[in-house]
Amino acid sequence: MPGIRGPSDYSEEPTRHPCFKINSKEPFNAEPSRCALVSSYVTPINHFYKRNHGPIPIIEDINRYSVTISGLIRHPNELFMRDIWKLPKHTVTATLQCAGNRRTAMSNYRKVKGVGWDVAALGNAIWGGARLVDILELVGIPKLTNSTPFGGKHIEFVSIDKCKEENGGPYKASIPLSHATNPLADVLVAYEMNGEMLNRDHGYPLRVIVPGVIGARSVKWLDSINIIAEECQGFFMQKDYKMFPPTVDWDNINWSSRRPQMDFPVQSAICSLEDASVLRNGKIIVKGYALSGGGRGIERVEISINNGETWIEATRYQKECVPYVSDDSSSDKWAWVLFEAEVNLLHNATIVAKAVDSSASVQPENVEDIWNLRGVLNNSWHRVQVRVAQSNL
Numbered sequence: 148m149p150g151i152r153g154p155s156d157y158s159e160e161p162t163r164h165p166c167f168k169i170n171s172k173e174p175f176n177a178e179p180s181r182c183a184l185v186s187s188y189v190t191p192i193n194h195f196y197k198r199n200h201g202p203i204p205i206i207e208d209i210n211r212y213s214v215t216i217s218g219l220i221r222h223p224n225e226l227f228m229r230d231i232w233k234l235p236k237h238t239v240t241a242t243l244q245c246a247g248n249r250r251t252a253m254s255n256y257r258k259v260k261g262v263g264w265d266v267a268a269l270g271n272a273i274w275g276g277a278r279l280v281d282i283l284e285l286v287g288i289p290k291l292t293n294s295t296p297f298g299g300k301h302i303e304f305v306s307i308d309k310c311k312e313e314n315g316g317p318y319k320a321s322i323p324l325s326h327a328t329n330p331l332a333d334v335l336v337a338y339e340m341n342g343e344m345l346n347r348d349h350g351y352p353l354r355v356i357v358p359g360v361i362g363a364r365s366v367k368w369l370d371s372i373n374i375i376a377e378e379c380q381g382f383f384m385q386k387d388y389k390m391f392p393p394t395v396d397w398d399n400i401n402w403s404s405r406r407p408q409m410d411f412p413v414q415s416a417i418c419s420l421e422d423a424s425v426l427r428n429g430k431i432i433v434k435g436y437a438l439s440g441g442g443r444g445i446e447r448v449e450i451s452i453n454n455g456e457t458w459i460e461a462t463r464y465q466k467e468c469v470p471y472v473s474d475d476s477s478s479d480k481w482a483w484v485l486f487e488a489e490v491n492l493l494h495n496a497t498i499v500a501k502a503v504d505s506s507a508s509v510q511p512e513n514v515e516d517i518w519n520l521r522g523v524l525n526n527s528w529h530r531v532q533v534r535v536a537q538s539n540l
Contacts, residue, residue: 149208149211149212149213150206150207150208150209150210150211150212150213151204151205151206151207151212151307151352151368151370152204152205152207152307153201153202153204153205153307153308153309153317153368154202154203154204154205155202155309156202157172157173157174157175157202159202159203159205160175160202160203161203161346161347161348163175163177163197163348164193164194166179166180166183166193166194167179167197168180168265168267170262170263170264171262174199174200174201174202174310175197175199175203175348176197176198176199176262176264177196177197178196178197178264178265178267178268179194179195179196179267180267181265181266181267181416181417181418181419181420181421182418182419184266184267184269184270184418184436185418185419185434185435185436185485188271188464188465188466188467188482188485189240189271189272189273189341190270190271190272191341192272192340192341192343192346192349194270195270195272195340195349196245196267196268196269196270197348198245198268198362199308199348200308200310200311200312200318200383201308201309201310201311201318202308202309203308203347203348204306204307204308204347204368205347206351206352209228209352210227210228210229212227212228212352213225213226213227213228214226214231214336214353214369214370214371214372215370215371215372216282216283216285216286216371216372216373216374217371217372217373217374218299218303218373218374218375219295219297219298219299219374219375219376220286220287220288220295220297220299220374221286221287221296221297222286222287223286224285224286226282226285228338228352228353231276231277231282231336231338231353232338234277234278234281234282235277235278235281236275236276236277237275237276237277237278237333237335238273238274238275238339239273239274239333239335239356239358239481240271240272240273240274240479240481240482241271241272241274241333241356241358241359241479241481241482242269242270242271242272242438242481242482242483243269243270243272243356243362243365244268244269244361244362244411244414244438245264245268245269245361245362245363246361246362246363246388246408246411246523246524247261247262247264247268247521247522247523248264248266248267248268248269248414248525249264249265249266249268249414249416249525249526249529250262250263250264250268250522250523250525251263251264251265252514252525252527252529253514253517253518253519253522253525254522256514256515256518257515257518259518259519259520259521259522260520260521260522261521261522261523266416266417266418266529267418269362269436269438269483271482271483272340272341273340273341273342274335274337274339274340274356275335275337275338275339275340275342276335276336276337276338276339276353276356277335277336278330278333278334278335278336279302279327279328279334279335279336279355280327280328280329280330280334282336282372283302283327283328288324288328288374289328290328290329290330291325291328291329291330292324292325292328293324293325294324295324295374297374298376299324299374299375299376300323300324300375300376300377301321301322301323301324301374301375301376301377301378301379302321302322302323302324302327302372302373302374302375303319303320303321303372303373303374303375303379304319304320304321304355304364304366304369304371304372305317305318305319305366305369305370305371305372305373306318306319306366306367306368306369306370307368307369307370308367308368310382312382312383312387313381313382317370318366318367318381318383319366319379319381319383319384320363320364320366320379320381320383320384320407321364321375321378321379321384322334322357322360322364322409324374326357332357332358332359333358333481334355334356334357334358335355335356336353336354336355336356336369337350337353337354337355337356338352338353349367350367350368350369351368353368353369354366354367354368354369355367355369358442358481359410359411359440359441359442359443359481360409360410360411360440361388361408361409361410361411361440361523361524363383363387363388363408364409378407384407385402385403385407386402387521388407388408388521388523389402389405389406389407389408389521389523390405390408390519390523390524391405391519391520391521392519393515393516393517393518393519395519395520396520397520400520408523408524409440410440410441411438411439411440411524411526412439412440412508412510412524412526413437413438413439413440413443413445413502413503413504413508413509413510413526414437414438414439414502414510414526415435415436415437415438415448415486415500415501415502415510415529416435416436416500416529417433417434417435417498417500417529417531418434418435418436419432419433419434419435419487420433420498420531420533421531422531422532422533423532423533423534424531424533424534425533425534425535425536426492426533426534426535426536427535427536428492428493428494428535428536428537429491429492430489430490430491430492431489431490431492432487432488432489433450433461433487433488433489433490433498433500434485434486434487435448435485435486435487435500435529436483436484436485436486437463437483437484437486437500437502438482438483438484439502439504439505439506439508442480442481443474443480443504443505443506443508444472444473444474444475444478444480444484444504444505445463445473445484445502445503445504445505446473446503446504446505446507447460447461447463447502447503448460448461448463448484448486448488448500448501448502448503449461449500449501449502449503450488450490450498450499450500451498451499452490452491452492452496452497452498452499453496453497454496454497454499454530455499455501455512455528459488459490460488461486461487461488461500462486462487462488463484463485463486464484464485464486465478465479465482465483465484465485466479471484473504473505474505486500492533492535493535494535495532495533495534495535496532496533496535497530497531497532497533498530498531498532498533499528499529499530499531500528500529501528501529510526510527510528511526511527511528512527512528513527513528514527
């Protein structure tokens, strides 16, 4: 399209910060260290995970770049950046999490297909842009709409980015129209991240942010918005990012038997420790993150130093000097909470974290109970095995 192009190879990739653990070079997929991830409530852009399916698009003329809105509506439209900037600007603090976060642990139990992520395929940012509900009103779709007069029930977001899974076509995904037109869902067409213009890796010049939903639906490098009757028929909606039981394998899978995944489940991970960390005996602070999908808050986080035999409750926090209360208006409902707990280690231990959200959903104990062939939505208890060296007192 005018003003922007999707390269066919990886010769024009942006420069990345050297801190990342690279899980895939082409396309580029990388995550920060565990410790760096939880060094602050708002994740610095240089520490925010990178999830790509193809070469990074390039803006050639921002003044010619536009997003088309069409489909099952009466008045299609074309919006340029100047049109987007004229709309009221909103900011939303939201955590994006790849559905494959913690896939490596699932693959360690039984082989799965996909990028091998540790626990840092997520990040929390302050996103700025126009609300999707305001954009849709420009084409005659009012707030809280389930269907257009022409039968439109879903909003499809199409990217400029080209990927092999779509046979060289664009990445695309959709959400229900009822979700898109709900002001309380806080869906954005974003042009800022942490107060700065989006960079190329994170969707410059425009991307969608769908809070509380797996990151695969927050389409980057937005090309068009289509109002359609059925769910998007793209690869990543119909043949990926679906949750299957452990009994399903590549020989008996029926993709049409499961709906595309939207909300992510309650999740937590320890980030201050690595597996095989060697520590002095005595008191240490265990730190990490917890979050849940759909705007659900975190009711509690518990830590065990004996593989779940006994537990202590961790302290939860978001913003400085503001007590975190699950589902309270003072809390960021789309964002993670950070936690910490002091424990007394006397010998080698398996340290475990589990979280409970405001709907009383709790993380499952074992990865084998939720294993699936694509390795998505691993939210089993997070375990870290550490060795304790005795102090010479």
